[in-house]
Amino acid sequence: MEEWIQQAQVWAGQAESWVRQQPPEQIYVAAAVVAITILVLIAASCLKSSKPNTIVLSGLNGSGKTTLFYQLRDGSSHQGTVTSMEENSDTFVLHSEQERKGKVKPVHVVDVPGHARLKTKLDEFLPRAAGVIFVVDAQDFCRACKQLQTLSSCRYLYDILTKATVVKKRVPVLIFCNKTDKVTAHSKEFIRKQLEKEINKLRESRNALSSADISDEVKLGVPGEAFNFSQCQNKVTVSEGAGLTGNVSAIEEFIREYVKA
Amino acid sequence: MLEELLIFTRGGLILWSSCQALGGAALKGSPIDALIRSCLLEERSGDASFSQDNYGLKWTFHNELGLVFVAVYQRILHLLYIDDLLAAIRKEFSQIYDPKRTDYYDFTDIFRQLHLEAEARAEVMKKSKQPIVSRPSQTHSHNKTAPKVRGGENTAGGNKKKGGSGKDEDSNGGSATFKGKENSQPYVVFKEKENGGPKDNNGAFDVNKLQNLRNKKKTVPTENGAKKTTKPAIKKKVNRVWDDKPSNKKLDFTEPADERGDEVTDHVLVTRGESMMDKDENVSSDSEDEEEAQDGPKKNGWFSLFQSIAGNSVLEKSDLQPALKALKDRLMTKNVAEEISEKLCESVAVSLEGKKLGSFTRISSTVQTAMEEALLRILTPRRSIDILRDVQSAKERGRPYVIVFVGVNGVGKSTNLAKVAYWLLQHNLSVTLAACDTFRSGAVEQLRTHARRLQIPIFEKGYEKDPAVVAKEAIQDASRNKSDVVLVDTAGRMQDNEPLMRALSKLINLNNPDLVLFVGEALVGNDAIDQLTKFNQKLADLSSVPTARLIDGILLTKFDTIDDKVGAVLSMVYISGAPVMFVGCGQSYTDLKKLNVKSIVKTLLK
Numbered sequence: 001m002e003e004w005i006q007q008a009q010v011w012a013g014q015a016e017s018w019v020r021q022q023p024p025e026q027i028y029v030a031a032a033v034v035a036i037t038i039l040v041l042i043a044a045s046c047l048k049s050s051k052p053n054t055i056v057l058s059g060l061n062g063s064g065k066t067t068l069f070y071q072l073r074d075g076s077s078h079q080g081t082v083t084s085m086e087e088n089s090d091t092f093v094l095h096s097e098q099e100r101k102g103k104v105k106p107v108h109v110v111d112v113p114g115h116a117r118l119k120t121k122l123d124e125f126l127p128r129a130a131g132v133i134f135v136v137d138a139q140d141f142c143r144a145c146k147q148l149q150t151l152s153s154c155r156y157l158y159d160i161l162t163k164a165t166v167v168k169k170r171v172p173v174l175i176f177c178n179k180t181d182k183v184t185a186h187s188k189e190f191i192r193k194q195l196e197k198e199i200n201k202l203r204e205s206r207n208a209l210s211s212a213d214i215s216d217e218v219k220l221g222v223p224g225e226a227f228n229f230s231q232c233q234n235k236v237t238v239s240e241g242a243g244l245t246g247n248v249s250a251i252e253e254f255i256r257e258y259v260k261a
Numbered sequence: 262m263l264e265e266l267l268i269f270t271r272g273g274l275i276l277w278s279s280c281q282a283l284g285g286a287a288l289k290g291s292p293i294d295a296l297i298r299s300c301l302l303e304e305r306s307g308d309a310s311f312s313q314d315n316y317g318l319k320w321t322f323h324n325e326l327g328l329v330f331v332a333v334y335q336r337i338l339h340l341l342y343i344d345d346l347l348a349a350i351r352k353e354f355s356q357i358y359d360p361k362r363t364d365y366y367d368f369t370d371i372f373r374q375l376h377l378e379a380e381a382r383a384e385v386m387k388k389s390k391q392p393i394v395s396r397p398s399q400t401h402s403h404n405k406t407a408p409k410v411r412g413g414e415n416t417a418g419g420n421k422k423k424g425g426s427g428k429d430e431d432s433n434g435g436s437a438t439f440k441g442k443e444n445s446q447p448y449v450v451f452k453e454k455e456n457g458g459p460k461d462n463n464g465a466f467d468v469n470k471l472q473n474l475r476n477k478k479k480t481v482p483t484e485n486g487a488k489k490t491t492k493p494a495i496k497k498k499v500n501r502v503w504d505d506k507p508s509n510k511k512l513d514f515t516e517p518a519d520e521r522g523d524e525v526t527d528h529v530l531v532t533r534g535e536s537m538m539d540k541d542e543n544v545s546s547d548s549e550d551e552e553e554a555q556d557g558p559k560k561n562g563w564f565s566l567f568q569s570i571a572g573n574s575v576l577e578k579s580d581l582q583p584a585l586k587a588l589k590d591r592l593m594t595k596n597v598a599e600e601i602s603e604k605l606c607e608s609v610a611v612s613l614e615g616k617k618l619g620s621f622t623r624i625s626s627t628v629q630t631a632m633e634e635a636l637l638r639i640l641t642p643r644r645s646i647d648i649l650r651d652v653q654s655a656k657e658r659g660r661p662y663v664i665v666f667v668g669v670n671g672v673g674k675s676t677n678l679a680k681v682a683y684w685l686l687q688h689n690l691s692v693t694l695a696a697c698d699t700f701r702s703g704a705v706e707q708l709r710t711h712a713r714r715l716q717i718p719i720f721e722k723g724y725e726k727d728p729a730v731v732a733k734e735a736i737q738d739a740s741r742n743k744s745d746v747v748l749v750d751t752a753g754r755m756q757d758n759e760p761l762m763r764a765l766s767k768l769i770n771l772n773n774p775d776l777v778l779f780v781g782e783a784l785v786g787n788d789a790i791d792q793l794t795k796f797n798q799k800l801a802d803l804s805s806v807p808t809a810r811l812i813d814g815i816l817l818t819k820f821d822t823i824d825d826k827v828g829a830v831l832s833m834v835y836i837s838g839a840p841v842m843f844v845g846c847g848q849s850y851t852d853l854k855k856l857n858v859k860s861i862v863k864t865l866l867k
Contacts, residue, residue, distance in 0.1 A: 066273040084273030
């Protein structure tokens with residue numbers, strides 16, 4: 001053991017004499033390079049861990065999320081879409097802002113499939129979301145909500161609003177009523193009221209259950225009062241538009257509000 | 262005639278469509294969406310083809326680029342060149358594909374050329390096989406007219422219900438594997454009966470058949486099962502006869518009003534404790550999974566960077582074979598039915614072929630991950646399994662929520678019915694039992710005992726009554742008494758017993774219940790597929806309305822008797838598409854659980 005210590009001391013002495021032999025400028029340059037590299041790494045990691053900038057597009061199967069995704073990115077929905085089997089994820093500058101002069105910060109948008117079998121994909125992206133856009137089919141709304149046994153819009157929205165990550169980080173939610181270019185589409189006020197009523201019912205039936213309910217993570221709203229979107233801790237707004245015709249200004253405003261340019 | 266050829270990404274964007282490019286007529290309905298929803302997302306991508314309305318669809322994937330190529334054609338026509346054409350198009354398109362581009366108008370010319378070439382090749386092949394081809398083509402046209410008629414009636418139901426589309430593939434698909442078995446309707450029944458006879462695992466039933474034959478002094482059936490199969494079609498349901506002596510005495514010993522076992526009444530409600538349905542399961546493993554999920558995407562970022570620079574071996578089918586075989590054997594040791602394991606492995610192979618293998622991953626781990634995702638997708642319920650919420654909606658409409666329990670003999674229907682009643686009572690809902698098992702001795706008494714212990718009303722009419730009528734009256738009675746839920750118990754029946762299945766179909770169609778729950782035991786092996794397909798088929802065939810009621814949910818029983826051989830879950834869910842709503846794991850009132858998908862997937866692949 002002592003031999004090792006002695007050997008180490010000899011090496012240290014040798015290193016010191018070697019260092020003293022080098023011209024001082026080289027040492028300073030080497031030290032400076034190391035210091036700068038460390039500073040750069042620290043700065044980069046600091047910048048990366050800033051606010052997440054992912055916008056998640058979610059909603060039921062067939063509500064128009066993929067169309068909206070391509071509208072935001074390219075300004076047109078190309079030749080149409082089919083049911084998505086995987087998520088569409090891309091970082092881009094919004095199409096309407098491509099002509100703006102100066103530097104525009106790109107936005108990371110994820111379009112999560114709405115099919116019930118692929119619901120687990122939503123849980124992968126929600127923790128990193130800066131905002132959630134919940135797309136609702138305004139034309140088909142009544143039928144979709146009343147169906148007893150399918151995963152309806154209201155239940156999906158309820159699941160999103162009661163996820164712990166969404167509430168804790170106060171992720172803002174925009175409820176976008178799509179397909180308003182169709183004649184039989186409902187108005188956004190109607191949809192808003194229906195959603196509030198349904199979520200109220202869901203909330204009450206969940207509260208009537210035993211305390212160890214499995215899927216609920218957070219209790220919504222104020223007990224005793226009818227549910228209202230303003231009671232949520234995170235901000236929930238409702239707006240309307242149409243994906244096919246390109247009327248997506250409400251979404252772009254929402255994105256710009258939460259992902260600073 | 263090739264109606265349409267569509268190229269789209271897995272994310273859903275259509276890249277090129279032959280209809281739009283060549284100006285053909287648009288497709289009626291949306292067969293592509295139906296294909297995705299009922300076939301590709303259900304892990305049936307290993308099948309040869311899919312049919313919907315009048316269209317037949319064939320597809321192929323390019324897994325590396327994430328593209329899907331689908332060809333749609335008229336189902337009655339038999340086009341030989343589709344597979345050929347799809348392969349050629351896939352090769353050509355992958356050369357001009359660029360992830361940034363979204364329009365491929367120049368592909369139109371290439372497509373036209375490829376189409377002509379493929380047609381020419383098919384013509385040449387047909388001409389060279391002219392004398393042999395003519396006979397099969399005649400039988401094919403003959404075969405296709407008969408099932409097509411059935412297909413027309415069933416598609417409206419088949420679109421909406423999972424069981425229907427499975428049946429469509431079975432009887433109507435133009436795929437190569439099914440061609441041999443395809444025949445006009447009576448022969449399909451013939452074949453099924455033949456398989457049903459020797460495969461029967463209920464010994465008493467077989468003995469019964471033989472004794473009936475002896476009684477009626479028919480000739481003993483030879484190895485040719487043809488005579489045997491005509492009998493079930495014509496004989497009516499006879500009482501079980503033992504020792505050649507038909508008994509004429511009424512065997513109904515029910516005491517009409519007197520309650521014999523009064524002193525044993527005990528309040529089960531408070532003393533038994535909470536039903537296990539409401540207990541949280543495996544909280545720790547969930548939090549582990551969450552952390553993994555958060556670290557996962559970050560790791561993916563670094564790894565994919567390395568992989569895109571370094572690894573570049575493309576997965577071939579021959580590479581996947583050993584890993585898939587090992588996986589299939591593992592699944593089969595976990596009691597998954599053989600057919601299902603085969604189909605699943607094919608589906609995973611199709612989705613992995615052509616993918617680039619990262620240099621830091623082995624083939625077996627890639628296959629394992631893909632299989633895990635596929636299993637997770639299958640076991641995730643497609644519709645809500647929240648019964649309490651559905652009961653609330655039915656309550657608002659002022660009528661009771663009706664659940665019918667069906668299944669083969671001895672799986673535990675009556676026991677689990679009592680467990681479900683206990684669970685519902687704990688959530689302050691008023692339950693009524695309906696004793697529609699009017700056949701088995703002691704069934705009504707059994708339910709009566711449960712009703713007494715749980716202090717809930719029971720509607721019964723004794724034995725030898727028509728179950729459909731009893732159920733109807735029970736529901737009317739329940740709505741008069743403002744009951745929230747009605748649980749209907751039915752007699753156990755084998756899936757190939759035609760008269761009993763007819764009776765069941767009548768019960769379901771007459772009463773239109775909110776939930777048809779198939780009770781299956783976890784111990785069952787390959788028979789699970791047979792049971793579920795036949796139940797669904799009979800319910801669809803014998804229904805009088807176009808939108809037939811099929812099995813809506815599965816109740817898995819005797820789960821505590823299997824340690825980790827949980828494969829029956831997978832077989833049942835895959836074949837019927839219905840989610841597992843409850844799991845029975847014991848014989849007392851509290852032994853009812855919800856299915857934990859993640860733990861099942863983990864157990865299956867351990």
